[in-house]
Amino acid sequence: MGPREETKKETAAPYCSFLRWGCFWIDIGEIDDRRQCWFVDGPSDFYSSTNEYTEANKLQHRILSELGWNIRRVRWNDWVQLGTDMDAKVEYLRKLRERPPWPAILTDGPSSSRQEMVANLRSARDVQRALKERREKNRQPHSLVMNLG
Incomplete structure (x- = not known):
């Protein structure tokens, strides 16, 4: 689950x-008048097994x-490194x-070996599982609440 799915922003x-x-x-x-936007870059936004944007x-x-x-x-592999730590994600x-x-x-991200990519994908899967288990245990939607204003 990436920031798009788990973020509930409260902003001015x-x-x-x-x-x-x-x-x-x-x-x-x-x-707002500044036209701020965010993209959540998942594995499919890059060429296979690379950090090179399509x-x-x-x-x-x-x-x-x-x-x-x-x-x-927000690059998916950076987000995955934060695991399930919501405070770290807010920061x-x-x-x-x-x-x-x-x-x-x-610009493309730093190059990674195939083994690093596989490890990142496994980490992403593990984080998704942990967050799903937490949601089911709490029976509440999982969200990240922050004030960016």
Whole structure:
């Protein structure tokens, strides 16, 4: 489960999940005059077994940036490293939001070996299982509440 599924943001500015803007879908869009948006990059946003963004993602990122959107991205393998620690995830997102938005040219992540990719995918599966078990145990939806304002 990534930040898109487990984040319930409470912000001073309104936001939308899965905002459609022109021909693009934006994962999380902060609705204000600054055009802040977030993309949650899963394994399918990269070429197989790499940290290299697909050309479609690069094009979308460049076009939205050039149209005035300030883009922040959450890479799946960075998110997985935080495990089930909600405090760490809140802090990660807060720090990410304090940094400048990504430049118009989307750069690839550091290269990883196939073994590292497999280990990250296994970690993602383990985190999803742990969060599912926690939800079922508590019988409550799992959410991450934070104030980014």
